[in-house]
Amino acid sequence: MKNISLAHGGGGEEMNELLTKLFKIFDNEILNSNNDAAILGDLALSTDSFVLSPIFLDNEINIGKLCVCGSINDVLMVGAKPKYLSLGLILEEGFEFEKLERILKSIKKECEKCGVILVCGDTKVVPKGKGDEIYINTTALGEIIAKKESKNIKAGLSILLSGDIGRHGASVLIKRNNLEASIKSDCKALDKEVLELLEKNIKVVAMRDATRGGLSAVLNEWAKQSGNDLLIFEEKIVVQDEVLGLCELFGYEPYELANEGTFILCVEKEDELKALEILKKYNKNAAIIGEVLKEQKARVILQNAYGAKRFLESPKGELLPRIC
Amino acid sequence: MKNISLAHGGGGEEMNELLTKLFKIFDNEILNSNNDAAILGDLALSTDSFVLSPIFLDNEINIGKLCVCGSINDVLMVGAKPKYLSLGLILEEGFEFEKLERILKSIKKECEKCGVILVCGDTKVVPKGKGDEIYINTTALGEIIAKKESKNIKAGLSILLSGDIGRHGASVLIKRNNLEASIKSDCKALDKEVLELLEKNIKVVAMRDATRGGLSAVLNEWAKQSGNDLLIFEEKIVVQDEVLGLCELFGYEPYELANEGTFILCVEKEDELKALEILKKYNKNAAIIGEVLKEQKARVILQNAYGAKRFLESPKGELLPRIC
Incomplete structure (x- = not known):
């Protein structure tokens, strides 16, 4: 393989x-530590x-809300409070002002909800056919x-999931x-729950x-x-019936589907109930x-309600593209 | 006008x-202060x-070197030392690994030269025909x-230009x-000269x-x-003959052409020679x-070698697109 394929952006292997x-x-x-956000002091x-x-x-949900939630959530995941956001726009020639305005309003609304300030921006325009309406980069800075x-993940920790997937x-x-x-996207900023935990x-x-x-990639x-096996109780994971139906129809695995407002936590056993x-x-x-x-053995082991076990493999191949 | 045009990304009016x-x-x-970088404490x-x-x-010069220099320079312009860089890639399906590798090597080389650490990244892939090989976002953080x-610009200050344009x-x-x-692009990081000035x-x-x-947009x-008139001595501005020739050929104004390693300074009169x-x-x-x-009167006044004056207007219309 000498060229980039869609699978290279899918989040899988x-x-x-x-x-x-x-x-x-x-x-x-810093880069090698492989966290959702870089930790700089x-x-x-x-x-x-x-x-x-x-x-x-x-x-309610569009690329504007998504970009703010996505960046904010990544900063939250390392235990930081998001403070500032940068915004880089790549607009396709011919893109409607009205749509841009709606997206910017969503960005503003979401920033305000989370107490995050948009402090710098950049706008580029590419010719028609060299983009797709709008691409956005956001970079979040937090404390x-x-x-x-x-x-720091080690044996004995409990694994929690913040919602259905x-x-x-x-x-x-x-x-x-x-x-x-x-089905409504779970897209949302996780600031309230994460900050309460902290x-x-x-x-x-x-x-x-x-x-x-999805869940599969993180686990x-x-x-x-960590190098450790993770044991996951399948019946504890909630998947809406409509999501399951859709997965059957299109041949997707719910554990591999993307979430944008759902997170996984490793918690000391003694605190699992308080966290829950x-x-x-x-x-x-x-x-x-x-x-x-x-x-x-670094495996993810799924155990169903009857005690039967199977391995949950890393997502692979062309996952649903362009979901974020 | 209800749609985005290329002119909206040109850097002009x-x-x-x-x-x-x-x-x-x-x-x-912070956003309203309109500096090259947001100042956050x-x-x-x-x-x-x-x-x-x-x-x-x-x-030597490609989008990789350009993105590092561009972001680093923006941080330098507010009097900060660049420290960290983030990298967001939007790759078009089919883009050659070999080209990506060359670009990443340029990024690494330039970061090392400037003592900047690349601390986080993101990669997205878009289908063929929805991008153009590679788009890059870099966000720089400095102290x-x-x-x-x-x-803070006020009457009496000297205006200096760091090179030919x-x-x-x-x-x-x-x-x-x-x-x-x-003609070789001036693309370079301005860290050495700016840090020496500071x-x-x-x-x-x-x-x-x-x-x-270009120069015209900044002035x-x-x-x-500032609201003040700026007086600019045209004969002091160096433009290479080849650049002038090309401008005549294509109908561009050298003052409006982009630079990627040239900056303009406002300096207290007493320090103008030391700065130079x-x-x-x-x-x-x-x-x-x-x-x-x-x-x-907020005008930019160009005075030629014979003392004749004209106004330098803000760049307008479809400037050379996609130069950065």
Whole structure:
């Protein structure tokens, strides 16, 4: 393979390979630590480009809300309070002002809700046919409150999930195929619940939002990084019936579908119930879904209600593209 | 006009209008101060997307070197030392690994030269025909050494230019039209000269690199922001003969052509010679090109060698697109 394929942007194994192969030249401790945001002393910095298609999912959720939530959530995941945001726009010639205005208003609204200030921006225009309406980059800067890093994951920790999964990916699928279904993306900023966990000193060890590659990508990354097996109780993971139906129809795996407002936590066993109580205030589908085992085989083991086990592999191939 | 046109990204009046009209919704002091980088206490943050076409200008200069220099320079312009960089890639399906690798190597080389660490990244892939090989966003974070803001520009200050102008725009023009000419882009990081100015406590009031819209855009912005007339001595501004020739051929104004390693400074009169001496170490074409007048008419006045005067208007219309 000598050329970039859509799979290289999907969040699965191909993307990991690309990053490992090409980005290894930027070898430094901060980048290698592989957190959602770079930890720079007391600061956290995270960047994301957004190429969502279509750009409007419904009246509330669009690429504007998505980019703010996405960047803010990444900073939150390392235990930082998001403070500032930069905005880089790549607009396609012919893009309607009216749409741009709606997107900017969503950005503003979301920033205000989260107390984040948009402090710098940049606008580029590309000729018609060299873009797709609008691409957005946002980079968020936050202040570390209580540093969380996935390198600290170890045996005995409880694994929690903040809500039901797959709704963002499913909602993109619906919109793209003009289907009638009532699935709403989970896209939202996680500032309230994460900051409450931090302020109440819940012993959270690591957090990650389950975006591209979904729950499966995060769990496999954690297993690989820690070297430990992760045991996951399948019946604890909530997936809406409509999402399941859609997955059957299109041949997707709900664990691999993207989320944009759902995160996974590793918590000290003693604090798992306190953490769950907080999470349930924000989403009743939050659950303790598993634990980190002692076995050092770096596998994700799914156990169903009857005790049968199977491995959850890393997402691979052309996952649903352009979901963020 | 209801749609985005190429002129909205050109760095001229249309772009200013778009920004004023649409971005006014993000009304806050930091954004309104209109510096090259946002000043956040002791930190400076700047974001830029790069859509350069073609992506390789010559063996040394490509979109990779450009994005690092561009972001670093913006942070330097507010009197900060660049420290960290984020990298957001939007790759078009089918883009060659080999080209990506060359670009990443340029990025790494330039970061190392400037002592900047690449700390976080993001990769997205868009389908063939929805991008153009590669678009890059870089966001730079720096530490303020001696804050410089264009709002402090006032009558009596000297205006200096760090080198000859128009080479970057001209080199893109040459490459795009397959012309034979020996013009090399001025693309470079300005860290050495700017940090020397700051360390030697030269009384620099404001700095700005003359990128999109060139010298003309910066001077007009400063005139508008300060309200003062600026008097510019035309014979002090060096433009290479090849650049002048190309401008005549294509109908461009050298003052409006983009630079990517050339900046303009407002300096206290008493320090103008000391500043010039430092600048000349890095580029022999550096010059004192004018002064800020008392008249409050916000005009840029060009005076030629014979004393004749004309106004230098803000760039307007479709400037050379996709030069950065």
